[in-house]
Amino acid sequence: MGLGKQSQKKTIIIGVLAVSIVTIVLGLGLGLGLKKDSCPPGPVVPHTSCRNRCYEPYDGDVPGCRCDANCEETNSCCFDFNDTCTLPSEQWECTRLRCGEKRLEKSNCHCSDDCLSAGDCCTNYKHVCHGERQWVEDECEDLSAPACPASFKRQPLLLVSLDGLRAEYLQKWSRVIPVLDRLKTCGTSTPYMQAAFPSKTFPNHYTIVTGLYPESNGLIDNVMYDPVFDASFSLSSPEKDNPDWYLGQPIWHTAQYQGLKSGTFFWPGSDVNVNGSFPNIYQPYDGKVPFEERVFTVLKWLQLPDNERPDFYTLYLEEPDKSGHSYGPDSGGLVQSIQGVDKIVGQLMNGLKQIGLHRCVNIIILADHGMEETSCQRKEVMQDLVGDINKYWVTEGPFGRIRARNKDTVIDPPGLVANMTCKKPDQKIKPYLKADLPKRLHFANSRRIEDVNVLVDLKWLFERSPGSLTFCAGGTHGYDNDAASMHAMFLSYGPKFHYKTEIEPFSNIELYNLMCDLLEISPTDNNGTHGSMNHLLRVPFHEPTFPPEQSSPDNCPLESLNPPAVSLGCSCPGMHENVTNSxxxxxxxxxxxxxxxxxxxxxxxxxxxxxxxxxxxxxxxxxxxxxxxxxxxxxxxxxxxxxxxxxxxxxxxxxxxxxxxxxxxxxxxxxxxxxxxxxxxxxxxxxxxxxxxxxxxxxxxxxxxxxxxxxxxxxxxxxxxxxxxxxxxxxxxxxxxxxxxxxxxxxxxxxxxxxxxxxxxxxxxxxxxxxxxxxxxxxxxxxxxxxxxxxxxxxxxxxxxxxxxxxxxxxxxxxxxxxxxxxxxxxxxxxxxxxxxxxxxxxxxxxxxxxxxxxxxxxxxxxxxxx
Incomplete structure (x- = not known):
């Protein structure tokens, strides 16, 4: 009995001890936990960069710099806020800082890891972020075997205009325009392309896409009057959008009529309802659109689905024409502008390479005309030659046209020409009736061409009265198209063009037929000569033939040595008639x-x-x-x-x-x-x-x-x-x-x-x-x-x-x-x-x-x- 009680007592003591231990452990654990919760947090690392944080909401509990939209107001932005968050919406290129960035909605183009699959990378993404070479750094390639994606049924054609880029610039400034110089070296080029007369912007751009001289394509100048419409056309007037001014068939219509699609990022006439339709894709002209955006958009069009993607494209840049007018053709401002367009062409070529189309697309890069130096001290004044000018309306500048001031006024064109001809020694202007202008100008057959036209010597200007022509310093164009300063540049590159080839000069009216051949379509009637440009192409599409004779010669046999019985009133003393006739x-x-x-x-x-x-x-x-x-x-x-x-x-x-x-x-x-x-x-x-x-x-x-x-x-x-x-x-x-x-x-x-x-x-x-x-x-x-x-x-x-x-x-x-x-x-x-x-x-x-x-x-x- 005593031993049993002792054993029971030990069991109770052990149980109490166990419960106590558990209680202590639980108490300590709970106590320590509560103590931990009551401790202050450790130090937090402050933000120092906007990398992947652009425009995140402001959190006041987080120390460091900010990246929200309002950080600039408090001067608390991170040092890289501008480069990382702001510039992507203003610029069109990747920087090392942007590589792998978090996609930003407002970016013009992207440098994120998914931009290639999305098709919206900046054109230098692979170069900056993956170390690939730029197009201009590559060796020239002989593109005898085109490399187009399987979905491309034909090689696209891209027509690029660099307005006012005088042919001479390519040689003179070759060291500062590496991309254009590379295209010239690797593709097919010419020392110059002759512009149509007058060497103005709208007439020549429309000549290029219609193959018609200005007298036939309707656009005889940037400014003109139609006596039937009783209306005036200018680049800033609503009449510019009136399709009745535009004649002929531009190539975007030729392509559409034969089942192809066209996309135009600006070109004179492309945003006008010519012949009742527009290109499949087009942009209404807006000179404020950045050049980079124009290139980026065309690259996006090239990546459209097969049933939407154009076959023919245009891209238009206003430079270096604007700078040539402002500063002149031999100026620092002009050089800066051609460097600028060279950079844009570089973006285009890098973009094509990046999307795998640089061995597929056929590219023509050209200008519409050249540029000549002018001065306000070099002007010929009509009033000085003829006196009273009240009844005349005068188109002034490097080429003049004169008509009656209004419909009720009658003038004498032959008399006016005679009164302006050879009036003083070393006269710098020469007036012509339009029928008498040199045939090489092809400038007569239009009611929009006035009866009296005035050719002006290079570097000089024609004005109605002293001081009436206010824009006179810097540069201009519109002179005789034989003048070297009016010549336009032309480069071509792509699998259908010859490799490293220079051809002799040609006229821009021949381009429409050439472009139709590149697209493998049939041209409509035009002023060009189909087949004259076959030497540019590796494999010509069109094989010309001689036109058939319409009137064959008859025979004129000598039936008698005697003169006709009917007297023709002729005489020739000293001639032995029969001997001579034999x-x-x-x-x-x-x-x-x-x-x-x-x-x-x-x-x-x-x-x-x-x-x-x-x-x-x-x-x-x-x-x-x-x-x-x-x-x-x-x-x-x-x-x-x-x-x-x-x-x-x-x-x-x-x-x-x-x-x-x-x-x-x-x-x-x-x-x-x-x-x-x-x-x-x-x-x-x-x-x-x-x-x-x-x-x-x-x-x-x-x-x-x-x-x-x-x-x-x-x-x-x-x-x-x-x-x-x-x-x-x-x-x-x-x-x-x-x-x-x-x-x-x-x-x-x-x-x-x-x-x-x-x-x-x-x-x-x-x-x-x-x-x-x-x-x-x-x-x-x-x-x-x-x-x-x-x-x-x-x-x-x-x-x-x-x-x-x-x-x-x-x-x-x-x-x-x-x-x-x-x-x-x-x-x-x-x-x-x-x-x-x-x-x-x-x-x-x-x-x-x-x-x-x-x-x-x-x-x-x-x-x-x-x-």
């Missing part, structure tokens, strides 16, 4: 020899319908004689390099005879010219080029005669007498084709019989408006024209046939003082001659047609006068 009866071998010598590149084809003519062969020349016009359509002959430059001897006097191969009903009479009053006859082929009297007789024929004003004949005779041998010497022999031109409606195309307005008095013999000359020689001047197997070169003239030579202020002096200058001012392209005559040359030259078209369209600025 020289016109060439054998087949003699005909072949004459053609081999004088039709070096084939007989000109006649594209005029219903033209009755025959080909007359002589030993010294060959003529296409028109039974319809009663005069030669053309005359062709070849002059070898002469041994001396002595002028040709005088033409045998008092001799003009009938051509026994031509029926008397199809020839003029000699006395018709004798009674023509202010007209005389002249020879298309110079008889005095022949060395013997017999050979001269071969050319003293009515079939070699054309009507001429005596004053113009001074020009023609000097050309025959002195310049033909000079050019044959310079070019190592030349083939010469000459003939009359009829363009009374001054549209640059040959007239129909109904359109011809003036005739030799008392006859149905038409008076030409111009005479043409086409000189062809070998581009390799080591080879004579008669043995040329390579490329050809040409010099052409379209000489206005007028009763007065007052256009030249030196016309009272000997012809050697002024005729050649006058002729070169009226220089033209082969294509201009073909259009205005209805002839087509070189069809038998055995040369590739694209090569011939390149030669025919070679701009006049690229054909320099040689002494």
């Amino acid at each position: 020289r016109l009866n060439l054998t087949a071998e003699e005909v072949s020899a004459a053609e081999k010598q004088h039709l070096l590149f084939g007989r000109p084809r006649v594209l005029q319908p219903d033209q009755a003519y025959c080909v007359l062969h002589q030993e010294g020349y060959i003529t296409g004689y028109s039974h319809t016009a009663l005069m030669p359509l053309w005359s062709s002959f070849t002059i070898d390099q002469p041994t001396n430059l002595d002028p040709l001897p005088p033409v045998m006097p008092d001799c003009l005879r009938a051509d026994v191969r031509v029926p008397s009903s199809k020839t003029p009479t000699c006395d018709q010219y004798e009674s023509a009053g202010n007209l005389t006859h002249a020879f298309l082929y110079p008889p005095n080029l022949n060395s013997t009297a017999d050979e001269q007789f071969d050319a003293l024929l009515l079939s070699n005669v054309v009507p001429m004003y005596p004053e113009f004949k001074k020009i023609w005779d000097y050309f025959h007498r002195s310049l033909l041998k000079k050019y044959a010497s310079i070019y190592n022999g030349v083939n010469v084709v000459t003939g009359p031109v009829f363009d009374y409606n001054y549209d640059g195309r040959y007239d129909s019989p109904e359109q011809i307005q003036q005739f030799v008095s008392g006859t149905n013999i038409s008076i030409p408006t111009h005479y043409f000359v086409v000189l062809t020689s070998c581009k390799d001047s080591v080879l004579p024209a008669s043995a040329c197997t390579g490329e050809l070169q040409t010099v052409c003239f379209l000489l206005p046939h007028r009763a007065s030579n007052m256009e030249s202020c030196k016309s009272s002096q000997p012809e050697a003082q002024w005729v050649e200058d006058h002729m070169w001012f009226h220089q033209s392209r082969v294509r201009d001659v073909e259009w205005v005559t209805g002839l087509d040359f070189y069809q038998d030259s055995s040369r590739p047609i694209p090569e011939l078209l390149k030669m025919k369209t070679r701009p006049t600025a690229a054909i320099q006068r040689q002494q």
Whole structure:
């Protein structure tokens, strides 16, 4: 019993102790816990950066700098608040600080880790954040194998305009424009592209996208008046948005009509409802939109889904034109502006590389015109020349146009031109009736072109009255488009263009056809010559062919050696008629020899319908004689390099005879010219080029005669007498084709019989408006024209046939003082001659047609006068 009680007692003691221990432990734990809760917190690390904290709500319990929207008011922002939070909404590039940033809603572009998948990275994201090289740092690539995403059905075309970037800038400032210089090196470029006249912004931009000269595309200037609309157009007026001003079919419509899409980030006409529609995507013009935003937007368009993505794009930048106007073409401000656009083009190329399209997109970067220095001290004043100017409205500047001040005022355009011509020594302006302007300008065939136009010397300006032209210092454009300072830059790059290639200059009217070829669509009718730009392309899309002849020659056989029974009033003392006429009866071998010598590149084809003519062969020349016009359509002959430059001897006097191969009903009479009053006859082929009297007789024929004003004949005779041998010497022999031109409606195309307005008095013999000359020689001047197997070169003239030579202020002096200058001012392209005559040359030259078209369209600025 005693032991049991002791054991029970021990158990109770152990239980009490256990409970006590548990109680103590619980008490200590609870006590310690409460004590811990009552302790003050440890030190908190203060904020020192806005990295991933931009615009977080302000928390006053957190020490350090702030990143909320109001931190600037209290001057408590973190040091990097501006760089990290503010600048992304103002700038368009990544910095090292921004790499891996938290995406910000207001950023222009992003540098976050997800920006590539979102397609909205800044264009230098991979370069700055991943160490990849910029596009300009890469080696030139031969893009013979395009690398486009599988979803791209065709290679996109991007057309970029850098307004007013004179061609010369690319060479002069190449060291400070590395991106443009790289594109020039790696792609296809030209020393310059000739702008259309007038060398102004809207006319040339619209020419580029329509292939039409300003006289045909409707935009003859940045400022103009339409007498039918009785309205004026300017870049700041509501009329700018009136589609009735815009003619032709811009390429974005050509693309849309053939199932393609277009996106335009500014281009003259692209935000106007032309032809009843807009591009698929377009931006209404707003010059305040940053250049970077324009590039970024185009890059976004390139990443659209297949059913939304455009095939053709435009991008327009106002610089360096604005700086050129403000500071002049040779200024620090101008250099800064071209550095700025070079940076923008660099962003474009980096962006294309970043989205994997730099080996896919075909890019054309160009300008609309150049820039020339001006000064307020160099102005010609209309009022100083003509006195009273109250009835005139004058468009001032580098090119002038004059009309009546209002519809009720009548002015005398020919009288005004005469009153402004050669009024003082060293005059800096020259007035013209629009029909008399050089054909190379293609500036007449529009009701919006005033009757009186004023060409202005480079660096000078034309104003109505003293001080009326207020913007005169700095730079401007609009001068003669042959001037080097008006030339525009052109670069192209992409898989369809040649690699590291420089081509010869060309005119911007050829670009529309080229761009259609790049898009693989068919162009609508335009002023360009399709196929003339094939040499830019690795694989040409269009293969041109010769136009078919519309009127084939008839035969003009010599049926009798006797002159016609009907008297033609001709006489030629000292000539043995039968003997001389027998020289016109060439054998087949003699005909072949004459053609081999004088039709070096084939007989000109006649594209005029219903033209009755025959080909007359002589030993010294060959003529296409028109039974319809009663005069030669053309005359062709070849002059070898002469041994001396002595002028040709005088033409045998008092001799003009009938051509026994031509029926008397199809020839003029000699006395018709004798009674023509202010007209005389002249020879298309110079008889005095022949060395013997017999050979001269071969050319003293009515079939070699054309009507001429005596004053113009001074020009023609000097050309025959002195310049033909000079050019044959310079070019190592030349083939010469000459003939009359009829363009009374001054549209640059040959007239129909109904359109011809003036005739030799008392006859149905038409008076030409111009005479043409086409000189062809070998581009390799080591080879004579008669043995040329390579490329050809040409010099052409379209000489206005007028009763007065007052256009030249030196016309009272000997012809050697002024005729050649006058002729070169009226220089033209082969294509201009073909259009205005209805002839087509070189069809038998055995040369590739694209090569011939390149030669025919070679701009006049690229054909320099040689002494």
